Amino acid sequence: MLWRFAARQTQLRFWLALAGALFLAGLVVYKYPVALERLKLDSAPGGAPEAQAIYANYLWNRWFSLLGALWVVYAFIMAGNGVVPQTSCTLTGGGAGVLYMLSLPVTRARLLYTRAAVGAAGLALLALTGALSACAFSPLAGQSYPLLTAVAHAVILAGAGMGVYGAFVLLAAILNEPLFGIVAYVLIAITVFTGISRTFHSSAVFSLFDLLRGTSYHVDGVFPWTGVLAGLAAGALFIRVAATAIEHRDF
Amino acid sequence: MPEWAISTQALEKVYGGRPAVRELNLEVPSGSICGFLGRNGAGKTTTIKMLMGMARPTAGAVTVLGHDAATREGGVGIRRRTGFVSEDKALIPGLTARQMIALTRALYPSWRTDLEQDYVRRFRLPLDRSVERLSKGMRTRLALLLALARAPELLLLDEPTDGLDPEGIEQALQSIVAAAAEAGTTVFFSSHRLAEVEQIADRVAILEDGKLVVNDSLDELRASYRRVHIVFDDHAPEQLRALAGADMPGARSVSVLAKSNVDEIVLEARRHNARAIDITPVTLKDVFLESVGR
Numbered sequence: 073m074l075w076r077f078a079a080r081q082t083q084l085r086f087w088l089a090l091a092g093a094l095f096l097a098g099l100v101v102y103k104y105p106v107a108l109e110r111l112k113l114d115s116a117p118g119g120a121p122e123a124q125a126i127y128a129n130y131l132w133n134r135w136f137s138l139l140g141a142l143w144v145v146y147a148f149i150m151a152g153n154g155v156v157p158q159t160s161c162t163l164t165g166g167g168a169g170v171l172y173m174l175s176l177p178v179t180r181a182r183l184l185y186t187r188a189a190v191g192a193a194g195l196a197l198l199a200l201t202g203a204l205s206a207c208a209f210s211p212l213a214g215q216s217y218p219l220l221t222a223v224a225h226a227v228i229l230a231g232a233g234m235g236v237y238g239a240f241v242l243l244a245a246i247l248n249e250p251l252f253g254i255v256a257y258v259l260i261a262i263t264v265f266t267g268i269s270r271t272f273h274s275s276a277v278f279s280l281f282d283l284l285r286g287t288s289y290h291v292d293g294v295f296p297w298t299g300v301l302a303g304l305a306a307g308a309l310f311i312r313v314a315a316t317a318i319e320h321r322d323f
Numbered sequence: 324m325p326e327w328a329i330s331t332q333a334l335e336k337v338y339g340g341r342p343a344v345r346e347l348n349l350e351v352p353s354g355s356i357c358g359f360l361g362r363n364g365a366g367k368t369t370t371i372k373m374l375m376g377m378a379r380p381t382a383g384a385v386t387v388l389g390h391d392a393a394t395r396e397g398g399v400g401i402r403r404r405t406g407f408v409s410e411d412k413a414l415i416p417g418l419t420a421r422q423m424i425a426l427t428r429a430l431y432p433s434w435r436t437d438l439e440q441d442y443v444r445r446f447r448l449p450l451d452r453s454v455e456r457l458s459k460g461m462r463t464r465l466a467l468l469l470a471l472a473r474a475p476e477l478l479l480l481d482e483p484t485d486g487l488d489p490e491g492i493e494q495a496l497q498s499i500v501a502a503a504a505e506a507g508t509t510v511f512f513s514s515h516r517l518a519e520v521e522q523i524a525d526r527v528a529i530l531e532d533g534k535l536v537v538n539d540s541l542d543e544l545r546a547s548y549r550r551v552h553i554v555f556d557d558h559a560p561e562q563l564r565a566l567a568g569a570d571m572p573g574a575r576s577v578s579v580l581a582k583s584n585v586d587e588i589v590l591e592a593r594r595h596n597a598r599a600i601d602i603t604p605v606t607l608k609d610v611f612l613e614s615v616g617r
Contacts, residue, residue, distance in 0.1 A: 073429040081417040169415040169454075172466075174377045176430055177403035179395055319395060322338070322378045 074178065078190040082150065086194045089146045090201055093139065097205035100135040104213040107134075127215045131206050132290040136225055139202040140284040143233055146198055148256050150191035151240030174323055181315040188241050188311050195237055199230040224295060228286040231300035236280070238310030245314035245321070325389045328353040328477050328509035329374060334383035336369050336533075343369040345533040347383070351511055351526065356503050358520030358541075359513040361530035362615055367513040368410050370530065371481050374511070376401050388477055401477075403431070406470030406508075410481040412462045414454040420465050421450040424472075431473040439472040445494060459486035467495055471502055478502060480512035484519060492516075496523050521607045529614045536614045544610055549585045552578045552601040553592045560595045563588070580605060580613045 107130055173183060203226040210217045236259075243255050282288075283299045329351035336344040344366040351357045361367045372378035374387050376398020388404050390397035414423050424443075428434045443450065446464040454462065463486045470478060478499065484492045500523050502508040514520050520527065527544060529537035537544070553559065554576045563577060581588055585602065592600050 073426065077415065077418065077422070077426045080422065081415060084417065169413045171377070171409040171411065172414055175375060175402055175407040175409070176427075177399050178430070179399055320379070323372070 074176075074183065074186045075190055078187045079194075082190065082194060085146075085149060086198070089142070089149075089194075089198055093142060093198060093202040094205050096138060096142070097135055097202060098209050098212070100131070100138070101206070101209040101213050101215075103134075104130060104215065124215075127210075127213075128217065128221070128290070131217060132285070135206055136203070136229075136290070137281075137285045139199070140229060140233075140281065142202070143195065143199060143229055143284065144236055144260055147191075147195055147233060147237040148240050148260060150194060151237060151244050152253070152256070170323055180318045184241075184245070184315045184318055185311070188314075191241075192234065192237060192307075195233065196226075196230040199233070200226040202226070203229070221290075224289060225286050228289060228296060228300055229284055232280075232283045232296065232303035234307030235303035235305075235310070236284075236307075238307030238314075242310040242314040242317070245317045325353060325386075327351060327386070328355075328388060329357075329511060330386045331374075332384045334370075334373065334385050335381045336366070336373060336378060337381045338369075342533050344373070344530075347530075347533075347535050349528060349535055349538060351509060351528075353509050354503070354507045355526050356500070356510040356524045357512070357526040357528055358524035359511060359528050359530070360515075360517070360520065360537075360611055361513070365530040365615075366533040367530055368481055371479050371511075371513065374401070374479055375405065375407055404475060405477045405479055406473055406475035407478075408463075408466045408470050408480045408483045410485070410513075412459065412466045412486065414462060414465065414469075416455055417453065419451050419453050420448050420457065420461075423454060423465060423469065424450075427469045427473065433474045435472055435474045438474065439468065442468040442472060442498070445498075446491075460488060460491055463487055463495070464491065467498060471498055474506060475502075475508060478508055478510045478512070480510070482514055483512055484514065484516060492519065499523060517607045517611060527607065527610075529611060531615045537610065541607070544607070545604060547582055548605040548610055548613075549581050550578065550603045550605050550609060551581050551585060551588050551592075552576065552599075552603070553588075553597045554599040555595065556598050563591050563595060580609055 104127065108126070174180065176183075200223070203222040204219070207217045207219050207222050239259065240256055243259075247255060279287075283296060283303075286296070288294045288296045288299075327350045329349060331347050331349045334344060334347040334349070335342065347366075347370065349370075359367055359370070369378060373380050373385055374392055376387075376392040376395075380393050385392040387397075387401045390400040392398055392401055415426070418426065424439060428436075428439070442448075442464075446461075446468060448461065448465055448468065449457070452461075454465070457465065463483070467480075467483060470480070480499070483499070484495050487495060496519055499510055499512070503510050510523075512524075521541070524541055526540050527537060528535060539547075553563070557575070559574055559577045579588065589600055589602070
């Protein structure tokens with residue numbers, strides 16, 4: 073019952089994020105012919121395999137990178153949306169009704185696990201739908217995109233990203249609302265900044281952003297098992313620590 | 324059912340070095356209706372949160388319905404058997420009144436659908452309106468329904484009539500009294516409306532600056548306190564003013580709230596040839612103002 077209401081409470085944000093993702097995916101695919109025109113100035117595609125590779129690279133650079141950033145922002149919103157549940161926060165809209173939730177005959181840990189699981193499910197769905205939309209919209213640009221690649225990308229994004237989500241849940245559990253917002257924004261900024269740095273300088277510095285957009289998979293064809301498993305483990309650990317922390321908080 | 328629905332021993336709560344509740348020894352008999360009074364910031368809400376297991380005591384013990392409220396399991400046990408209305412009456416955003424009822428019903432096996440339907444009708448609740456769009460009065464009514472329809476053994480209500488119009492206040496008070504009379508529910512409610520406390524409570528606890536200054540039955544309070552009004556031809560004698568705790572040099576009359584020393588004050592007044600001595604019963608307001616030092 074608790075999970076149904078957690079889902080109902082977050083459904084508007086989920087549908088908005090999904091609609092936004094689908095719109096952006098459609099826009100990126102729609103703009104492909106324009107981008108191709110620009111590419112032709114330097115090098116025209118040869119055969120079909122080369123055209124396919126150019127399209128895949130375009131999608132990875134434009135859409136999957138954007139999806140990663142969108143996913144991190146949505147993870148922040150979900151973590152702040154009463155997962156804990158938090159005090160009032162104008163940004164996330166979560167928090168009102170904290171006392172009511174805490175007055176229910178369930179432990180705080182159960183409340184947190186339920187809501188964290190609902191948030192994680194939403195994030196996994198967003199990753200999958202966002203990635204599959206690349207396949208769905210590609211015919212609009214006269215292209216195709218492999219289903220398996222899209223699914224693999226969704227697994228990378230959702231799996232590795234669980235570490236980020238878990239970190240946001242933990243921050244929401246131990247910080248008060250303004251501090252949570254500030255720290256979370258800094259983390260998002262670092263993630264995006266390291267991603268930009270990695271894009272322009274091929275340094276070996278670890279980039280969470282690169283992990284989330286599946287650089288090793290899309291560029292080198294290596295599925296980042298370590299990163300995905302580490303993300304899942306870190307996410308579970310962070311949420312477990314958050315459950316312990318929330319038991320000792322006063323509301 | 325235990326003799327005491329609520330029992331605390333030397334209960335303390337400190338927030339950031341500032342004591343919110345100090346050395347609280349409170350006992351509320353099962354089946355009673357206890358009004359919990361105090362100025363803003365006296366520590367009433369903090370006390371109620373500790374009773375619900377929502378805030379951890381800094382020191383002391385708190386037992387509610389036989390459960391230790393300071394433990395996780397005890398807190399769950401208390402919340403399963405208690406109806407709660409919070410001070411802010413905040414419910415879960417994004418849900419309609421109907422969904423709030425469904426959520427709460429599913430978590431309480433003792434839920435009584437007949438009571439739910441009765442309160443929906445009596446409170447004229449718009450079930451399909453989201454809780455954000457409910458007026459404060461409607462939110463209060465819905466919060467009361469959610470607390471009462473679970474057929475609790477204890478009602479912990481933090482200003483349960485806040486935001487209600489006179490008709491709503493009367494409905495709320497009648498519902499609370501009905502729960503106590505029909506099911507033997509213990510009621511512990513905070514309020515700033517002394518008239519409503521006098522109307523339904525049989526006990527009163529008064530908190531001042533985190534400390535319990537009164538915890539007695541309303542009848543005993545009324546019986547033990549008296550207002551003594553003494554008029555002299557000349558100014559009131561200093562000894563009497565000291566005895567009565569009044570400090571108005573030169574005044575011809577003394578009016579004082581006396582608890583245990585009524586006879587002593589009257590004797591002293593007669594000894595000084597008081598022209599008139601008037602002893603009248605007190606109201607809860609008199610006791611409250613005296614207790615909080617005003």
